[in-house]
Amino acid sequence: MKITEVKCELLKMPLPRPMQSGSSSGVKGGPVGHIYMPLAVIRTDSGLTGTGYGWTLLGGATAIRCVIQDDFAPLLLGEDPLDNERLWTKLNKRLQSVGRAGVVNQAQAAVDLALWDIKGKAAGLPVYKLLGGMRESAPVYGSDGGWLYMSVEEMIDAFHEYLSQGMMGVKMKLGHEDPRVDIDRVTRVRKALGDQVWIATDANQKWDYPTALMVGRELERLGVAWFEEPLWCDDVPAHARLADALDIPIAMGETLGSRYEFDAYIRADAADILQPDICRVGGITEMVKIVHMGQVAGRPIAPHHMMESTIQVACGVMASGPIEYMPWVSGAFAEPMRLENGRMFPPDKPGLGLEIPEDVVRKFRVE
Template sequence: MTEIAFLFAEITTEAGYSGIGFGYSKRAGGPGMYAHAKEIADELIGEDPSDIGKIWDKLVWAGASMGRTGLTTQAIAAFDIALWDLKAKRAGLPLAKLLGAHRDAVRCYNTSGGYLSMPLEQVLENVTTSVARGIGGIKIKVGQPDVKEDLRRVEAVRHHLGDTFPLMVDANQQWDRATALRVGRALERFDLTWIEEPVDCYDAEGHARLAATLDTPIATGEMLTSIDEHWNLIRQDASDFVQPDAPRVGGITPFLRIMALADHRKLSLAPHFAMEIHLHLAAAYPGITWLEHFEWLEPLFNERLELRDGHMTVPDRPGLGFSLSEQARAWTSDRVTVTEPRV
């Protein structure tokens, strides 16, 4: 992976309030998402920006013949997130406070220092740097062709961190059911916080079997793009940690519904990527939460999040608390302004 495509939406009301939201695509899909967003953008004109649920439904049905999951919902996410940012700014509140925060800071783990392509020495160096910065947990990738190499790397990181520091592993759907069970049992001795995406992301039954068999918690959900797909996992007890991604599921509106379903089953929440959005949502979740730390997006914004004592602090700035940087605008390859409904 060499680049990520971002779709930004900036919404301004007649009264002068504005909000910003974004969606993204890793590898292919960005141009298609942008094309769909351009086609439906005029559906927002004339609507009351407070009626976010109504607007979300309207945008979904505008492209319903293309489906209500995948690219179509991901294109909606930027609009929906911008509307929530706008609503919180109008109230003069951080989004977490508008939603009803349960905490002012969320435990945060780093995931960008332990990729399979990195030699173990580099991974250990990255772990040291992350812990020194105040990170609260470490996640590394597993799924090597040789399982023994996975175990060697996990053992080295566990020894480096000590017995009690939170450590997670992420297989990114690399294993079949039998391999996931065998490796999962071998990983039990490392007292992991979770094993993430051990099998195919749509294999709810496979995840459920692992969750019922292993002592180590199972985490999954980052690749799913609808409420229904998440509900399929939740209702089958397929994971201990639910991992929705607001830009992928269509924005904050569907994310909140997934949160409610997860809370009903008393599951833990660990949103995927986009910490600038998910910090507020995790802070508003009643149960156990973790936030995934990715520094990749920092050049896009003027503001920074504060990391302290293993937690990311919810900013006191209204809305999401971010504004687009000049660098983000310089990287912009195309833009469109919509001010009138389509005739």
């Protein structure tokens, strides 16, 4: 089998609910209402086609498209699409001098997902079965209802909706200029939901060490499940100090770009819970390695975002651990993800099991 065509589309999708976090907001500081979704469509001489995607909120979307079209496509033509490990390495080495994270990784993820889609279709199996079929479903927590612009009452309503579906818990954002505002919001949510409800928090790299230490101690008092991205992601030593000083688990990884960056956190004991983002690390091929590293190191894995493709890894190689229910790109797909009693099931179709209808591409295409 040989690759005969690599095509890229770029979609601008409306978010189901506007988002605003400690590190992400609109041009004027308000909520963000759209997400960009670069698509890689790979066709073969066997008639099989694979589709993969990346995502970005605040920039770089057209750059990702250019990397796929101008840099990766020529390297892939004529190659065997089943050689995903070799092709991942080929692409990674070719552009590592200009981007070992960010734009290049997002482009690589779109290609990698498309290759795994082809591999699954060629085998007649869902990708999670190819990876190992560790389990048939994974628990989810609701993560699209705790944005900074939302009132406490709005968050509580959204959280009740998630919990009524049987989800294991909810996550809310931190990151106001005055951290006391965040502590008050968490306190009120905890009171409304009760002491037994699983609540996680995410600061999106907002604070310095003294502020994060103070907030972390308050979150411990409130029985919060984890304290996510409290500090700038490149500051491994500060995360190590914070993890040592606090009892609440430090969750980290959504902005890391490779297994080597995760390894630095593991070696420094700087993160208790690892959160790889399937698109930001370059796809399934790299994410599986990160999951195995975490398992060897005794670190729980709780993948970040992109649940439609992340579920393949979560069920393929993870024996436990949740995924994040964030339906940012759900509107692109022909069928919704199957969710029963708070657990998500991977599609049972060969490959990724995801179809993006042509009318969706036409409607949301960025020229």
